[in-house]
Amino acid sequence: DGGITQSPKYLFRKEGQNVTLSCEQNLNHDAMYWYRQDPGQGLRLIYYSQIVNDFQKGDIAEGYSVSREKKESFPLTVTSAQKNPTAFYLCAVLLGTVKAFFGQGTRLTVV
Amino acid sequence: AQKVTQAQTEISVVEKEDVTLDCVYETRDTTYYLFWYKQPPSGELVFLIRRNSFDEQNEISGRYSWNFQKSTSSFNFTITASQVVDSAVYFCALSEANAGGTSYGKLTFGQGTILTVHP
Numbered sequence: 001d002g003g004i005t006q007s008p009k010y011l012f013r014k015e016g017q018n019v020t021l022s023c024e025q026n027l028n029h030d031a032m033y034w035y036r037q038d039p040g041q042g043l044r045l046i047y048y049s050q051i052v053n054d055f056q057k058g059d060i061a062e063g064y065s066v067s068r069e070k071k072e073s074f075p076l077t078v079t080s081a082q083k084n085p086t087a088f089y090l091c092a093v094l095l096g097t098v099k100a101f102f103g104q105g106t107r108l109t110v111v
Numbered sequence: 112a113q114k115v116t117q118a119q120t121e122i123s124v125v126e127k128e129d130v131t132l133d134c135v136y137e138t139r140d141t142t143y144y145l146f147w148y149k150q151p152p153s154g155e156l157v158f159l160i161r162r163n164s165f166d167e168q169n170e171i172s173g174r175y176s177w178n179f180q181k182s183t184s185s186f187n188f189t190i191t192a193s194q195v196v197d198s199a200v201y202f203c204a205l206s207e208a209n210a211g212g213t214s215y216g217k218l219t220f221g222q223g224t225i226l227t228v229h230p
Binding site for chain 1: 115117120146148153154155156158161202204217218220221222223
């Protein structure tokens with residue numbers, strides 16, 4: 001079954017902790033993206049990667065880090081430097097040349 | 112800089128009514144792509160349509176139709192005879208194109224419109 005798998009679905013973080021959100025795809029496509037969704041603000045781009053071992057900052061990269069060691073995986077780490085991490089995080093893969101296909105998301109809450 | 116505006120924060124209709132969701136965009140690019148996505152309560156974004164900047168033909172897919180007008184920088188989405196299952200958040204998005212004319216995949220989203228269809 002082809003698709004994007006994000007895990008976990010729900011994640012709780014204590015103040016000052018780093019947490020890592022997983023995004024795995026078996027669609028065999030190169031380009032992957034991380035978006036953050038806040039209520040009433042739509043989605044904003046955090047980081048993206050168009051090939052393995054390469055990634056670029058999006059519009060709101062501060063407080064986040066990523067890696068792209070293999071084509072199938074693009075994990076996102078929310079660091080303690082991210083002051084307001086509570087949000088819904090969506091991973092996407094670019095299919096073909098123009099269509100972005102999204103995972104089911106991870107809802108992160110700071111406790 | 113690119114910008115997408117969905118002025119309607121929330122829309123509420125009764126089943127079988129037609130409803131139009133507005134989308135206005137700003138870009139300096141001559142080649143770009145416009146999208147509509149649906150986000151049901153489960154959270155996953157579902158792709159509905161992609162339109163490139165050179166194709167101003169309106170499109171109809173079942174009860175869905177899209178009206179793209181470059182002159183007004185608008186890409187509006189109409190649902191005809193709405194159903195309860197249409198209840199969701201709908202996002203309009205814009206993507207720049209690279210030198211080859213294909214999308215980078217970096218999407219600029221509008222704020223979203225919450226559509227509620229009552230039985």
